Amino acid sequence: MYLIDSDGKQYLDFGSGISVNALGHADPEVTAAVAEQIAQLSHVCNLYHSAPQADLAEMLCNLSFADKVFFTNSGAEAVEAAIKFARKYGQTVYGPGKTEVVAFTGAFHGRTMGALALTAREKYQAPFRPLMPGARIARFNDIEAAQKLIGPETCAVIIEPVQGEGGIHAADPEFLATLRDLCDRFDALLVFDEIQSGMGRTGKLWAYQHYGIEPDIMTVAKALGAGLPIGAALMTDEVASAMHPGEHGSTFAGGPVVCRAAQVVLQRVSQPGFLAHVTAMGELLREQIEEIHSPHITDVRGVGLMTGVQLDIDAAPIIAKGFEHGVILLNAGADVLRLLPPLIAQENHIREFTSTLQTIFSEIMA
Ligand SMILES: Cc1ncc(COP(=O)(O)O)c(C=O)c1O
Known part of the structure; x- marks a missing residue:
């Protein structure tokens, strides 16, 4: 769920390389399968x-x-x-x-x-x-x-x-x-x-x-x-x-x-349990974002772990603050935050993310 930059700083990844890293980074099963296949x-x-x-x-x-x-x-x-x-x-x-x-x-x-x-x-x-x-x-x-x-x-x-x-x-x-x-x-x-x-x-x-x-x-x-x-x-x-x-x-x-x-x-x-987890985490994420109650958040929409947060301000400064606070965020257009975490995100990752987002929105208001 985390990326580490060249200075050793850690980031919680809520972009998944634009919806790519569904299993997060360095998944052991993928790594083993690829290594075995390339050797053959x-x-x-x-x-x-x-x-x-x-x-x-x-x-x-x-x-x-x-x-x-x-x-x-x-x-x-x-x-x-x-x-x-x-x-x-x-x-x-x-x-x-x-x-x-x-x-x-x-x-x-x-x-x-x-x-x-x-x-x-x-x-x-x-x-x-x-x-x-x-x-x-x-x-x-x-x-x-x-x-x-x-x-x-x-x-x-x-x-x-x-x-x-x-x-x-x-x-x-x-x-x-x-x-x-x-x-x-x-x-x-x-x-x-x-x-x-x-x-x-x-x-x-x-x-x-x-x-x-x-x-x-x-x-x-x-x-x-x-x-x-x-x-x-x-x-x-x-x-x-x-x-x-x-x-x-x-x-x-x-x-x-x-x-x-x-x-x-x-x-x-494709496992039913995995998909149910995606649904549950998506609902938790949107609920937690609603709790932020920022006047700049005008809509929270999405399905599963595909969420858009509509802003009445530019998304760019929020994304930049995300880097400062160790979260990776994406935009979709100028004023939508697009949240596409790896599908393996657990409740603690969702809560860590939304608490950081809360801090970011408080700083924007300050
Ligand atoms: C819905 C959709 N179609 C097509 C593409 C293009 O895919 P690629 O960047 O792999 O060429 C994207 C990439 O963002 C996409 O989101």
Whole structure:
């Protein structure tokens, strides 16, 4: 739960490297699995499967809606894969012209050219135009806006069930249900980007399980590799059937070592007891933050250990004070504190954190 800097100062980590270190730092089981795997086989080219890769794919399918998995090295690459698979599927099954991808305001899907086109933020997009054509952006949680943009030319609709970078905003159940209906009506694929919200972060293995709505493709990354770079696009057999060997690929993706690490994480975070712990700790964290009663805290929201603290001031000075007081904090936008502790956080860590946050808010007021 702690990081130690080069001067020996200790920090309680409430950022997890942006939702990555679900098992904290230096987990002994991950370390042992990686060491054992690298001593045996570190790489084979993507003309072959390896046992760690096949086993991980099987675990992911058993634990989700999916039938097939394509591995990547990062989240953005998983989104790129999803875009390519959706375009290939749309054009193969329904003909040319079915190429548009609908995404939402506040979303973050990554910084590669396809993912960037679906991440509608001027600061991120402006220097890199022209972007991938066919991206359409509707207002998040606005049913009418989605109805206007989703149509016969839509091959996919991509959404984070709980927006992370956008400030910890959960999709309304009715909104997600409408997207599922619109996708079915217009033969478009529904893509859930669970790169930040997945892997147990919300107290369910996948955030979509809170809604009882399944996607056709899901992107996963971040916590999957326990700090090693891995992403994945999970999909149904129907979607996979449009893709053939050689149409997409990656040299390093799904290597034996990262897949072995991911097996350990997935095995641990998918245990019902582990997920119940995430739910309980998330509730405790939000309760304790409410107790701070700072006039600068205007909303505390979230699910599981994915919490946003809405401020009426900039988050930056609070984060800087966090460093002074030995806690690592993140922001999401200018005025939201984003709390993403490792999922192994115990009650004493939550209490240590909120007591430090209380001190920070008192100092801000002084
Ligand atoms: C929801 C979501 N999608 C995609 C990405 C991009 O992942 P990566 O940084 O691994 O490319 C992120 C990263 O923050 C994310 O939170």
